[in-house]
Amino acid sequence: MSSVTTSTPLANSATLNDAFQRPIRDLRISVIDRCNFRCRYCMPEEEKDHYKFIEKKDWLQFEEIFRLTGLFVQLGVTKVRLTGGEPLLREGLPHLIKKLTALPGIEDLALTTNGSLLAQKARELKESGLTRLTVSLDTLDAGLFRTMSGNRGSLDGVLRGIREAERAGFEGIKVNVVVQKGINDHTILDLVRHFRGTSHVLRFIEYMDVGNCNHWRSEFVVPSAEILKRIQEHFSLQPVKANYLGEVAERYQYLDGKGEIGFISSVTQPFCGTCTRARLSTDGKIYTCLFAGQGTDL
Ligand code: SAM
Numbered sequence: 001m002s003s004v005t006t007s008t009p010l011a012n013s014a015t016l017n018d019a020f021q022r023p024i025r026d027l028r029i030s031v032i033d034r035c036n037f038r039c040r041y042c043m044p045e046e047e048k049d050h051y052k053f054i055e056k057k058d059w060l061q062f063e064e065i066f067r068l069t070g071l072f073v074q075l076g077v078t079k080v081r082l083t084g085g086e087p088l089l090r091e092g093l094p095h096l097i098k099k100l101t102a103l104p105g106i107e108d109l110a111l112t113t114n115g116s117l118l119a120q121k122a123r124e125l126k127e128s129g130l131t132r133l134t135v136s137l138d139t140l141d142a143g144l145f146r147t148m149s150g151n152r153g154s155l156d157g158v159l160r161g162i163r164e165a166e167r168a169g170f171e172g173i174k175v176n177v178v179v180q181k182g183i184n185d186h187t188i189l190d191l192v193r194h195f196r197g198t199s200h201v202l203r204f205i206e207y208m209d210v211g212n213c214n215h216w217r218s219e220f221v222v223p224s225a226e227i228l229k230r231i232q233e234h235f236s237l238q239p240v241k242a243n244y245l246g247e248v249a250e251r252y253q254y255l256d257g258k259g260e261i262g263f264i265s266s267v268t269q270p271f272c273g274t275c276t277r278a279r280l281s282t283d284g285k286i287y288t289c290l291f292a293g294q295g296t297d298l
């Protein structure tokens with residue numbers, strides 16, 4: 001899968017590179033593969049026979065996650081993101097966060113959540129040292145939100161979660177919106193108006209084929225360029241330079257200073273050439289691509 005070298009154009013020190021010589025800087029750790037939602041673009045309920053959850057006895061223990069992360073950090077990883085499944089379902093997560101924040105070399109420790117348990121956990125997450133939060137929120141239409149979550153989620157609950165996270169001191173929360181044509185694309189502007197003028201950053205994500213029977217069809221993809229055009233009919237935006245090499249979101253800011261939005265265009269503008277991510281699965285396999293079918297068992 002990978003090698004340790006020092007000589008690639010992207011690398012600047014002893015670096016873990018994948019087979020395409022891309023340095024791994026960004027580690028996504030799936031702390032649990034289960035979820036309390038059944039978003040139709042991710043884990044549709046009717047496909048439950050197609051995905052088998054990893055047995056609890058095979059989950060990496062926190063000690064193991066900590067140890068592996070430490071090794072990755074020694075090899076150049078600086079950013080860590082906890083994800084899932086729904087990461088807030090993993091018991092004792094603040095304990096892991098506390099341990100990870102103490103690792104020298106981690107510059108950024110973030111978590112992506114569906115927000116359903118955030119209201120009750122935000123303060124503890126902040127106190128344990130989590131630096132950044134991403135909340136997934138595809139629409140502000142309560143009925144549609146419920147349908148998109150596979151009849152599991154409540155819009156009010158997620159909005160309450162975001163408010164509690166603000167109270168706990170999280171700023172600049174990223175709000176991920178997966179856009180599907182004919183499903184939620186007509187509600188994009190409501191989200192824009194809701195978050196404009198706050199410190200939070202909407203990120204529109206093109207609907208991807210994540211290879212788990214999510215019935216992906218290209219007709220359901222709304223290209224980022226089209227979303228940008230629709231928003232620009234109402235608000236003036238200008239592009240912002242990437243913060244760092246390998247940043248996947250293309251960023252835009254409102255000309256009147258009311259914040260910024262981003263686009264993740266994995267389908268229409270794949271960013272594989274500069275991708276610096278690896279994913280550690282709940283049972284300890286490392287994947288150098290989200291679309292990879294096979295990982296390496298660590
Ligand atoms: N359960 C958490 C959540 O939903 O935020 C974390 C895990 S989820 C797999 C991570 C992100 O992937 C979410 O923002 C989700 O919207 C996005 N995602 C899931 N399936 C997707 C798909 N088919 N296309 C694009 N993004 C997707």
Ligand code: SF4
Nearest residue numbers: 035037039042085114
């Ligand atoms: Fe669960 Fe997140 Fe997948 Fe939705 S996108 S089913 S919340 S893991």
